[in-house]
Structure formats: C-alpha cells, structure tokens
Amino acid sequence: LALLSIGLKPKDKVAVSILSPLLYKTVCESLELELILCDVDPDTGILSMDEATKAVEQGAKAFLLHEPFGQIPYNAQELPTFGLPIIEDISESIGSHLQEFKSGMLGSIVICSLEEDNIISTGGGAIVFARNNETWEKLRTNNRPYRFYNEIPDMNAALGVIQLMNYEVNLKRRFELYTLYKNAILRTSHHLFGIENIDYESNGFMFSVVLNSKIDDAITFANKYSVSCQRSFASSIGSLYQEKYELFPIALPAINRAVSFPLYPFLQQKDQDAIVKVLSHLP
The missing domain is CATH 3.90.1150.10 (Aspartate Aminotransferase, domain 1)
Structure with missing residues (x-):
C-alpha cells in the first residue's frame, strides 16, 4: 500500500539496506520493482548516507528504510534532501530516541507492524501514517478497494489501545x-x-x-x-x-x-x- 502510494511504476528502483527483511524483497518483486541493495551505517545498522548517495546515482526512485532492533537513523537526517519518497518502517524502532531525534521523523510514509512480537501489538496488522495530505489521499484511494479486508477488528484494536495506555x-x-x-x-x-x-x-x-x-x-x-x-x-x-x-x-x-x-x-x-x-x- 505504501509503495503504491508514492507513485512507483514497474521497473522503478527502490533502495534498501541488506539487513532489511526478506519480506521487502518479496513485496517489491510482486510489484515488479527493482531493489538496489545497500550496505549499512556502522553505528546504526541502517542504510547509510554514503550508500544512499550511490543508490541515487544508480537511479533509485525511493528509499525503504528498515530500522532493526530499536536502531534509529540519526546519522541519516539529510536523507530527505535527495527529494525522494522515504518509507520508514518503525516496527522495531518505535519509542527509541537520541536526544530530540526519534524514529519516524524521516518518512514520507511511516509504517509500524502490530504483530504479536512488536512493541505495540494488536495480534496482527499494521498502521500506516502519511507525512502530508497529498500522500494521505493517495493512501486512502489505494486502500479503498480493500478497506473491509484491511481494517483491524474491534477486539484487536482494543488490545492495541490497552497497550498504548501502558506504552x-x-x-x-x-x-x-x-x-x-x-x-x-x-x-x-x-x-x-x-x-x-x-x-x-x-x-x-x-x-x-x-x-x-x-x-x-x-x-x-x-x-x-x-x-x-x-x-x-x-x-x-x-x-x-x-x-x-x-x-x-x-x-x-x-x-x-x-x-x-x-x-x-x-x-x-x-x-x-x-x-x-x-x-x-x-x-
């Protein structure tokens, strides 16, 4: 849903770190997108600025940012200056911070899994956030055909609310x-x-x-x-x-x-x- 909402077309290239989940590869290939595999920042284990620069030179149209084991991309705060969409996955990093910098601050679209082993769990599903109204409208449009299949059931949502209370x-x-x-x-x-x-x-x-x-x-x-x-x-x-x-x-x-x-x-x-x-x- 996030990839569809940033205007990518078949054969477009998406930059990801080599530490990203195999699921990223599966989803991108299902949309006929090509991956540019990148090394990581030695401090964070997240896509580095040097590798991002190389990816742009290779024709990347977007960044798909994985933040493993609570790490945050504090060394990549200039990533938005490339002018490309950033999908930031905070499933494993939500709540981490270094002074004022927090997870989720870079993404054009921010996604957060709610599976049973995540920081916040509804027993399944995910939340997708948009940085601006234009992207939000695209998310809503792309989600409309699947709305009744995508919405989290009330009982699962209640579980998430309780966890947020104790967050x-x-x-x-x-x-x-x-x-x-x-x-x-x-x-x-x-x-x-x-x-x-x-x-x-x-x-x-x-x-x-x-x-x-x-x-x-x-x-x-x-x-x-x-x-x-x-x-x-x-x-x-x-x-x-x-x-x-x-x-x-x-x-x-x-x-x-x-x-x-x-x-x-x-x-x-x-x-x-x-x-x-x-x-x-x-x-």
Missing part, C-alpha cells in the same frame, strides 16, 4: 532490561549491535550481539541454560549474500555472527537472571 511504562522497563543486558555484554569480548552513544535510549526491541566467536557455540551455550538465542538476521535479504564481503563489508559480520536474546517487560526475575548470566559468559 511509557513498558518502554521504561524495556530500557532498564536493555541497559542491564548491555552492562553484561561489556564484560565479554563481544559487542553490542548498533548505537553506543550514551544519549541513545533504546526501545528494547530484543537484544542483539555481534559475536567474536562461532555463532553455533553461542546458541548451544545459551540453550544449555534454557535461554532462547537465535540468529538476528536469518530472515534478512542479506541471508542470501553471506559471502559478498566485497559488496557489504559492514553488514556481513552482523548477518553472519549476530545473535538475539529475548527482552520483554514482563520477564520473570529468574529468566532475567539466566539471560544476564549467559550474556556475561558467552563463549
């Missing part, structure tokens, strides 16, 4: 856990995925670590203590390009060696302690 409390708890995990991983040779600026406050959407060791060893070690641990980017576009270091030197270490740990505001103390113990002793 600030849950964000605070997620950030507390994120900080606890971060302090644990600092005791090891591994490093945190993403922004390390002291003014950055993460929304706590999962916790991702880039390992200095074999990923299978870390997963086995975590499972030994009944802690869930999974590859962070197993379902990314980059999973199809794991050997292309010459093209994506910044993103590939995360694709090949990043693992994620659960981070939920209602984690029991024993589960929290187990995760901290595993993070502190990751092989």
